Amino acid sequence: MTDTTTTPPEIGGIGHSVKRAEDARLIEGQGNFVDDIALPGMLHMALVRSPVAHARINSIDTEAASAVDGVVAVVTGELMDAHGLAWMPTLSGDTQAVLATDKVRYQGQEVAAVVATDPYIAADAAELVEVDYEMLDAITTPQQSLADGAEVIRDEKEGQTDNLAYTWETGDAAATEAAFANADRVVSLTTHYPRSHPSPLETCGIVADVNSVTGQATLYMTSQAPHAHRTLFALVAGLPEQNIRIVSPDIGGGFGNKVPIYPGYVVATAASLLIGQPVKWVETRTGNLISTGFGRDYYMTGELALSDDGRIQAMRVDMLSDQGAFYADAQPSRYKAGLFHVCTGSYDFGNAHIKCRGAFTNKAPGGVAYRCSFRITEASFLIERLMQTAADELGIDPAELRLRNFIQPEQFPYETPTGFVYDSGDYPTALRKALEAAGYDELRAEQAAAREQGKLMGIGIAHFTEAVGAGPAHTYDIAGLKMIDSAELRVHPTGKAVLKIGVKTQGQGHETTFAQIVAEETGIPAGDIKVIHGDTDDTPYGLGTYASRSTPVGGAATAMVARKIADKARHIAAHLLEAAPEDIERDADKFFVAGSPDQSVSIQDAAFAAYTNLPEGMEYGLEDVTYYNPPNLTFPYGSYVVVVDVDPDTGVWKVRRMVALDDCGVRINPMIVEGQIHGGLTEGFAMSSMQWITFDDDGNCIGSNFMDYLIPTAWETPRFELLETVTPSPHHPIGAKGIGESATVGSPAAFVNAVVDAVAHLGVRNIDMPVLPDRVWEAIETADT
Amino acid sequence: MEITVNINGTDHSADVEPRKLLVDHIRTGAGLTGTHIGCDTTSCGVCTVLVDGKPVKSCTMLAVQADGRRVTTVEGLKTADGLHPIQQAFSDEHGLQCGFCTPAMMLVGAALIEENPDPSDDEVRWAISGNLCRCTGYMNIVKSIRAAAAAAGNGSSGADD
Ligand code: FES
Ligand code: FES
Numbered sequence: 001m002t003d004t005t006t007t008p009p010e011i012g013g014i015g016h017s018v019k020r021a022e023d024a025r026l027i028e029g030q031g032n033f034v035d036d037i038a039l040p041g042m043l044h045m046a047l048v049r050s051p052v053a054h055a056r057i058n059s060i061d062t063e064a065a066s067a068v069d070g071v072v073a074v075v076t077g078e079l080m081d082a083h084g085l086a087w088m089p090t091l092s093g094d095t096q097a098v099l100a101t102d103k104v105r106y107q108g109q110e111v112a113a114v115v116a117t118d119p120y121i122a123a124d125a126a127e128l129v130e131v132d133y134e135m136l137d138a139i140t141t142p143q144q145s146l147a148d149g150a151e152v153i154r155d156e157k158e159g160q161t162d163n164l165a166y167t168w169e170t171g172d173a174a175a176t177e178a179a180f181a182n183a184d185r186v187v188s189l190t191t192h193y194p195r196s197h198p199s200p201l202e203t204c205g206i207v208a209d210v211n212s213v214t215g216q217a218t219l220y221m222t223s224q225a226p227h228a229h230r231t232l233f234a235l236v237a238g239l240p241e242q243n244i245r246i247v248s249p250d251i252g253g254g255f256g257n258k259v260p261i262y263p264g265y266v267v268a269t270a271a272s273l274l275i276g277q278p279v280k281w282v283e284t285r286t287g288n289l290i291s292t293g294f295g296r297d298y299y300m301t302g303e304l305a306l307s308d309d310g311r312i313q314a315m316r317v318d319m320l321s322d323q324g325a326f327y328a329d330a331q332p333s334r335y336k337a338g339l340f341h342v343c344t345g346s347y348d349f350g351n352a353h354i355k356c357r358g359a360f361t362n363k364a365p366g367g368v369a370y371r372c373s374f375r376i377t378e379a380s381f382l383i384e385r386l387m388q389t390a391a392d393e394l395g396i397d398p399a400e401l402r403l404r405n406f407i408q409p410e411q412f413p414y415e416t417p418t419g420f421v422y423d424s425g426d427y428p429t430a431l432r433k434a435l436e437a438a439g440y441d442e443l444r445a446e447q448a449a450a451r452e453q454g455k456l457m458g459i460g461i462a463h464f465t466e467a468v469g470a471g472p473a474h475t476y477d478i479a480g481l482k483m484i485d486s487a488e489l490r491v492h493p494t495g496k497a498v499l500k501i502g503v504k505t506q507g508q509g510h511e512t513t514f515a516q517i518v519a520e521e522t523g524i525p526a527g528d529i530k531v532i533h534g535d536t537d538d539t540p541y542g543l544g545t546y547a548s549r550s551t552p553v554g555g556a557a558t559a560m561v562a563r564k565i566a567d568k569a570r571h572i573a574a575h576l577l578e579a580a581p582e583d584i585e586r587d588a589d590k591f592f593v594a595g596s597p598d599q600s601v602s603i604q605d606a607a608f609a610a611y612t613n614l615p616e617g618m619e620y621g622l623e624d625v626t627y628y629n630p631p632n633l634t635f636p637y638g639s640y641v642v643v644v645d646v647d648p649d650t651g652v653w654k655v656r657r658m659v660a661l662d663d664c665g666v667r668i669n670p671m672i673v674e675g676q677i678h679g680g681l682t683e684g685f686a687m688s689s690m691q692w693i694t695f696d697d698d699g700n701c702i703g704s705n706f707m708d709y710l711i712p713t714a715w716e717t718p719r720f721e722l723l724e725t726v727t728p729s730p731h732h733p734i735g736a737k738g739i740g741e742s743a744t745v746g747s748p749a750a751f752v753n754a755v756v757d758a759v760a761h762l763g764v765r766n767i768d769m770p771v772l773p774d775r776v777w778e779a780i781e782t783a784d785t
Numbered sequence: 786m787e788i789t790v791n792i793n794g795t796d797h798s799a800d801v802e803p804r805k806l807l808v809d810h811i812r813t814g815a816g817l818t819g820t821h822i823g824c825d826t827t828s829c830g831v832c833t834v835l836v837d838g839k840p841v842k843s844c845t846m847l848a849v850q851a852d853g854r855r856v857t858t859v860e861g862l863k864t865a866d867g868l869h870p871i872q873q874a875f876s877d878e879h880g881l882q883c884g885f886c887t888p889a890m891m892l893v894g895a896a897l898i899e900e901n902p903d904p905s906d907d908e909v910r911w912a913i914s915g916n917l918c919r920c921t922g923y924m925n926i927v928k929s930i931r932a933a934a935a936a937a938g939n940g941s942s943g944a945d946d
Binding site for chain 2: 019020022023024026027028029030031033035036038119120199200201202203250251252253255282284285286506507508509671672674675676678679680681682683705706707711713714715717719720
């Protein structure tokens, strides 16, 4: 392990595997999740969802439901409309129905809500709401949706005459065409990154407590972005922002699912306002899977222009995304396909051109970045699958092909053909180290021998580069809000501290790692620092935790505010030591005059003096706040090697080994970093092997519960072997790059490449995800060798 | 119906609807919210408690079926002597991230160790295969359960494989 520690374990700064502060409550069942909150007089809400994918609503009869003993209110779109709340804006500038008034546009869409004194009563009464639907044909693929004469799904939207949600294009089309025209070889790959769902084990929920006398709205919400949600609530509902307090308590996993604002939150809030009592809504699992933010669903065709010796000259991509009924992607507003244009990956070549269209279909909206920095997962998958395809087509070893095309360490900062400036990296070293750990040459020899005996084994490689930590205010905003973040640090007289941050943990361990950053910068032991997050009345503004932005942006803000505090403490120490501030040095936990470390002032002494004994003219107290606008994104990367054995008779494949090398820059807490990688690799394995959501021709969601939507258990999940290199980010205050999503981004291509590699000699070039055994079997059967 | 369930060593008597799920009785009746709900189909396991020492998905048992029985939830793991070894091990080995699956995982782990004082990696994985975790990739959960077995004085803590 690379040692980046500078503090002793008692202080627990950067590089220490400090045990997590949040564990104490969670291991004793004392966590505080949204569903654990019970307020006096609290009512319970259940949603009525559409059973069909596309239909006109003729009428809604709420009489039977209203008559049930214990039912307090039945809310329909008509009632919401009377308050101007039947529709709400999405994070991508579209509008979305809160409760349907005209049509339902996907199965599971919210149509009405029942508020009752008991959750069982609310659920019973919801069954009694009668909706008269006039059926319309369901459009279930983007290809159908964009075909001539397709019924317009968004007929309510002014100026919308077809089902096109957006078009987007970037790169240099002419130069790319020229490169393709002159290329020795062109390889192409058409694949579908299927619809998936983040499905954290805790579903979405809210306890809305609106005081009708004071107008104060306290919303306990499963929110990955509480501050942004507060502002959006103010804008949508017209509530004064100072009267809105969002509290995001313990969150049972997010993975992007808890970034959007969902109809259930809005209806519960409106119901609480109208009734004058707190209202709780907690989604069912089916509700979560069929209506909230899905991920992926991109049909992609990628092409590489290459020279005969395998040097890439250009890349061309054409894509079609299935947006569902509303364009509700959570992503920076100027990028319609997120940061997909990072798809040139880890390779050095001159030209790229990317075109993308998005189509409305009769499916749930969402398009969240599922454990991903805005479509980077799809981008990384495409280039890494294309590299495998090119290797197979050109007959060059896939590791060698990558080594021939890598951006070299001395080329950083490196500007890609689509305008990203990669901060730092040493790709060849990373790949070589991963190959060596896997025993690559021996594996290739074994594979050749196995093929002789009719056995199938495959070795898959992926080398990904991510772009995370959005982002610089000049380029990145969501719904107009710049993607900055903040930290406020207060050091009390006894030297104990409270750090308040704009980002929000959902299991990543911010209460521990952010304290470690402060410990590193100030010398206050991490255990003496309480980290507060998630309560908008008690924390400074920030855009929240997703897209691996906590450490790159919130972590940077934390380091910067801690530096301000350390600097003030140094001035106080100078006063106490009767020396000039510029003569004061600091080691891990104390200040002293340069050259005489025997006489020192601890950070705790300085903290006490900040309230008791200050130099002339200095303001009392030891606290500050920093808003951090990152100068650039950060670019973590990794090299993954997967070894699989494939049963030629059944197509069943098993992971024999998974070697994962990650370089996320400086690791604040190695234990937590490794935990993040384990989790990410598992989600990558899930998507490549079993986890997807499909629909039948009528738009019925297949994958609406955990019996149909398969999440790997401990039994299926492979064991992982982790490696690292450390290449600090040159522009991040502590050199960290972010790690939460790397493994989900990078690993699917490695798994798929491994299976394809096992059957490549038979002529197979592609198997779409999830790589189900029947797909493998069919690929073998129909291979044209 | 009148029922009495012994939860974590204390008898709780209540009048419950016959259809009330045990998990709801534990969470809202007894006010013990460490037991969670994560699905509608008995698939996720975050609601697991021990009934007479055996892991049971409490979303799939009626409260009335627990009448006269002994239920252990996460709140019952700690004793006067301190944390249960499984709790300590989950914290030491980073066996939890969001913590939503954790109470159930610890109870299943504790029950496994009772039965099998030195479980192998595969035995632990099989034992927890009714419990999903979305965060950890299971590596450190397996490690935690085996470390708890070792700490209880029985296990080999993974040194053998
Ligand atoms: S709540 Fe999912 S199994 Fe019980
Ligand atoms: S720790 Fe989050 S689900 Fe297991």
